[in-house]
């Protein structure tokens with residue numbers, strides 16, 4: 001398994017700790033999550049982010065939140081389970097992994113309606129741990145599958161952060177880079193800085209540099225230039241929700257990278273665990289897109305970078321139409337067009 005020097009989500013059976021990703025790259029520090037409210041805040045404020053990571057955090061948050069109600073009677077406990085699950089799912093709307101993980105926790109309780117509250121709590125704890133264990137295995141498998149598309153000396157452009165910080169270990173698209181590195185394959189990664197929250201600059205650049213993988217940071221508006229210069233042979237990105245027809249919601253700016261890749265005849269790969277596929281969502285038109293605060297756009301680190309009271313539009317994600325996607329790589333294998341996830 002990957003010899004990463006950090007773990008994004010650490011649960012010791014009692015206490016949940018998360019890397020506070022808003023502090024990176026200046027500081028690597030952990031915050032403690034005590035209950036569902038802490039989990040909600042950590043997700044909403046993007047102290048933890050990345051589709052699989054927010055799902056795992058919500059699962060643990062639900063367990064920790066319900067632990068406070070261990071002494072309540074069965075009916076009250078179940079009511080609390082439903083209230084907390086709805087609350088946690090509302091923290092961020094786009095990444096389906098969040099609702100998927102919470103629904104999986106609720107289903108465990110529903111499967112054993114006659115259990116004592118203490119037994120249900122044990123089941124919830126072990127379900128949250130299973131979600132994390134499965135994510136770790138899925139990430140490694142995605143990395144192995146990606147080797148089919150990664151060749152020696154290749155230049156690969158990525159957008160946002162899809163690494164160990166966004167998952168339990170390895171990541172999704174970045175899993176391919178880590179596995180290639182383990183195999184002794186040299187790659188040259190170009191990381192878009194990813195305005196406005198800078199996941200590429202703050203997180204991807206930090207992770208890959210720390211792992212000894214060759215990474216070059218570029219501003220988002222430089223992607224066409226590096227492609228035109230022949231530096232990029234593949235684009236690999238993650239996903240927050242993949243609709244039944246393959247339309248993919250990912251970090252804002254992904255769609256324009258996909259358009260550029262098509263223009264320059266560069267393959268464009270989406271890499272995500274199976275839990276990111278939402279067969280109930282027919283197409284990208286049905287994916288809810290989170291809009292975030294204007295503050296993210298008009299200031300950075302407390303410094304004003306735009307006129308006060310300027311109109312701001314800040315969608316956190318966009319949808320890449322399936323026609324622009326060369327293949328979708330999951331832990332189960334690689335899917336080529338036409339995509340049909342039922």
Ligand SMILES: CSC[C@H]1O[C@H](OP(=O)(O)O)[C@H](O)[C@@H]1O
Nearest residue numbers: 049050051162166238239250251
């Ligand atoms: C491995 S999924 C990563 C996914 O999450 C990002 O969004 P955010 O930082 O807002 O949580 C982005 O869309 C990535 O592709």
